[in-house]
Every structure is written in structure tokens, then in C-alpha cells.
């Protein structure tokens with residue numbers, strides 16, 4: 001190894017647990033985020049398996065209704081804050097410094113703290129299952145007045161969400177500072193890889209809306225314990241105000257969970273099409289417009305709460321406007337694929353599936369944006385189908401595709417391509433078998449978040465449950481593939497994907513020692 005590229009030999013590196021507890025290395029912290037995310041994904045997925053088992057047939061068989069409410073509430077909360085968001089921060093930690101030629105994140109110690117808050121919050125949420133009264137059962141959206149009825153677990157949830165928010169805000173500040181201040185010479189903003197752009201914009205969204213979430217759950221806390229009446233109509237408050245404040249956070253949150261996914265897809269597709277990303281500049285402006293529009297559409301979650309027609313029209317048209325920049329992005333991905341020299345390794349399969357299936361979620365979102373339609377479909381399985389197409393086949397499948405794409409660089413080994421292909425087809429087919437019938441269930445009027453249902457919904461529910469079990473089992477295969485790749489395998493070499501991925505090195509200076517080709521030695 002070139003001596004000038006050698007790791008700082010004089011640094012002391014603790015080993016074992018101490019290494020992971022005290023690490024300030026962006027790769028180590030990225031790895032921690034990704035393992036934490038995988039653990040939460042499997043746990044929250046296990047909750048979904050129980051939900052699908054209960055819904056396999058009408059009637060109550062497996063869990064009592066309150067337990068069912070806990071399963072749906074915690075499934076949502078843990079998937080959003082435990083699985084998807086930490087996975088993206090893990091990608092940011094690994095890739096952003098490498099892609100912009102920075103030695104590490106701007107605030108390495110803050111970075112360590114941002115991560116280690118997560119297991120604390122995770123432990124609080126898991127512990128809340130075992131306290132008197134049981135875990136959060138009022139839905140992940142924590143609406144009052146129902147939220148007021150809960151026991152100590154609800155206060156634990158408030159504290160946990162505060163801690164998760166703190167972690168997200170600090171992570172976002174770190175990412176913004178890194179991108180704005182630590183770019184290599186020549187790496188102008190409009191030369192940054194698109195993944196870095198999507199994360200820069202996502203980080204601004206996080207800084208803007210996580211404090212709003214913190215505020216609204218603090219108001220819940222003071223309503224519960226300190227005699228305020230923010231959301232209590234009897235005391236002059238307004239429960240609908242909770243929904244306004246919550247969704248002012250909640251809608252941008254949707255884009256926090258999808259913009260980095262767009263960045264991953266925009267990284268994978270050019271590699272396997274062996275072409276430059278089509279329309280880079282329009283991609284940057286599309287992501288920015290989506291982020292800006294996300295602040296003015298929140299009340300589309302609230303069309304049935306009673307709203308002046310002018311308000312309904314505003315939020316309907318504003319929501320439909322988002323289809324334009326989203327359409328620009330899908331067009332650009334298709335144009336990148338068009339006449340490319342294509343190959344379909346596992347990451348590309350996932351990326352293409354995201355383009356197709358996320359679009360289904362986008363279209364059902366347009367359907368739900370229509371006020372008269374939404375009033376019919378509010379709180380039905382159509383909504384459940386819609387956001388699982390956005391969040392599973394959009395966010396989660398991008399994350400999985402990104403893991404396959406970067407695993408060889410992270411670990412130095414190739415993953416098992418044959419098993420990866422199996423994982424892709426099982427996941428994609430089972431996902432559609434699980435969630436596509438939910439559109440029909442919703443159109444037929446089946447309400448969400450209910451453990452029992454009328455007989456006419458039985459067939460589609462059985463199909464959905466069978467799909468769900470296969471979808472869950474397929475993720476065990478994913479864990480196996482990842483663990484196997486981490487432990488060994490064929491060496492990945494410097495140029496994993498025919499060298500097409502070396503486009504990352506658009507820098508004028510040589511990559512720093514911690515580049516992909518020379519993994520840092522921990523002694």
C-alpha cells in the first residue's frame with residue numbers, strides 16, 4: 001500500500017464492543033445503522049406476520065382486538081422510525097463522504113451519539129409491550145382523544161419518539177454540514193452524485209419537520225399529565241388541531257422515506273444501463289420541488305374531518321401537482337434504461353421493480369388525492385395498499401437493492417448472485433400477492449386496523465395472508481445472504497460492476513485512504 005494512503009498507524013483502535021461503542025468512523029457507524037435497521041425490519045415484519053395470520057380468516061382466533069391494535073401501531077412505528085429511516089442514514093454514512101471525497105462526516109462524535117440513541121429508543125418501545133396496559137394501540141399516528149386513554153406505554157412512546165427525533169435531527173445536521181463544507185475541490189453542488197443531492201434535501205426536510213413532531217407529542221404529554229387542553233374539546237381545545245400539526249410533519253416524512261430511495265435508484269440504474277443518468281439537472285430540480293410541495297399538502301390526510309370546500313380543493317390540487325416532478329423522475333429513469341447496454345444483476349432487478357411498483361403507489365396516491373374518492377376510501381384497505389406500494393416497493397425495495405449494490409464494496413466479498421435473484425423474485429411476487437388484493441378489499445369497503453371482517457372479504461384476505469407469509473420468509477433468505485457475504489466469499493475486487501460504478505470517482509484528486517479499494521485496518 002502506498003505509504004501516503006496508509007491509515008493513521010498511530011491511532012489507537014479499541015476492539016470488540018468498545019470499538020463499536022466508541023467508534024467515530026463513518027463506515028463503522030453506517031454499519032451499525034444498517035444492522036439496527038435490519039433487526040427492526042425483521043421484528044416489525046414479525047408483527048406483520050401475526051397481523052396476516054389473524055386476518056387469514058374472519059373471526060377472532062389468534063389475538064384479542066387490543067393486541068391486534070398494538071401489533072398494527074407498533075408495526076408502523078417501528079418500520080418507519082426503526083427500519084426505513086435508520087437504513088437511509090446508514091447509507092448516507094457509508095456513501096456520502098466517499099461520494100464527495102470527504103475524510104469522514106463533519107461531526108464524527110455527534111455521529112456516534114446519533115446512532116447510539118437509536119437502541120435506547122428501540123429498547124423503550126420494545127419494553128412498552130411488557131408494562132401494565134400494554135404497548136401503544138392508538139395507531140402509529142397517535143391521534144387524540146384515543147391516545148389519551150393509554151397507560152404508561154404511551155408516555156414511553158412519547159419519550160422514544162423524542163429520542164428518535166433527536167437522533168434524526170443530529171444526523172441531518174451532520175449530513176448537511178458534511179455536504180456543504182467537506183466536498184473535495186472541484187466537487188461543485190451540481191456535480192454531486194444524485195444520491196448525495198437526495199440526502200441533502202432529505203436532511204433539510206428532517207431539520208424542518210422533526211421539531212414539529214417533537215412539539216406535537218410534547219403537547220400530547222402536557223395534555224396527558226400537566227392539565228393542558230390543547231386537544232381536549234371539553235377544555236376549549238381541538239383534537240383536529242393535532243392532525244394538522246401531526247401531518248405537517250407526517251407528509252414531509254413520507255418524502256423523507258422516499259427521496260433517498262430515489263437517490264439509490266438513480267445510482268443503480270445508470271450502472272447497469274452503462275449510461276449516464278438521463279436528465280441530471282431536471283432530477284435535482286424535481287427532488288427539490290417534491291420537497292417544497294410536500295409542505296403544502298398535509299390536509300389530504302384529513303378530508304373527512306370537515307373542511308371548507310376551498311380547503312379541500314387547495315389540498316387536492318397541491319397534492320396532484322406532486323405527480324409532475326415525480327413523473328419527471330420516472331421518465332428520466334426510463335430514458336436512462338432506454339437503449340442502454342442492460343444487465344440484470346440483483347440490484348438492477350430491485351431498481352427496475354421500484355420504478356414499476358412505486359409508480360403503482362404513486363398512481364393510487366393520485367386516486368386518493370381526489371376529494372370525493374378519498375372520502376369513500378378513507379380508513380379502508382385501499383389506503384393500506386397505497387402506502388405499502390410506496391413504502392415497501394418504493395423505500396424498502398430500494399434499500400434492499402442498495403444493499404446488494406454496495407455489499408461487495410462494504411464487505412470486500414461478492415454476495416451469492418443466484419440466491420439474490422431468488423430473493424428478488426420471491427419478494428416481488430409475494431409483495432404483489434400480499435398488497436395488490438388490498439386495493440380490491442378497500443374498494444369493497446373493508447376498514448383498516450380491525451381484526452375481524454365480514455365474510456365477503458375472506459378470499460382476498462386469504463390470498464394476502466399467503467403472500468405475506470412468503471414475503472416474510474423471503475426476508476429470512478435476505479438475512480442469510482447478507483450474513484454469508486459479510487463472513488466471506490469471492491473477493492469483490494476494485495471494480496465491482498464492470499467498473500461502471502467507478503463513476504463515483506469524479507474527483508480531481510486521488511481518493512483518500514479510506515476509499516473502497518483499501519479497507520481501513522483496525523488493529
Ligand code: CU1
Pocket residue numbers: 250251254297298300301
Ligand atoms: Cu400525505
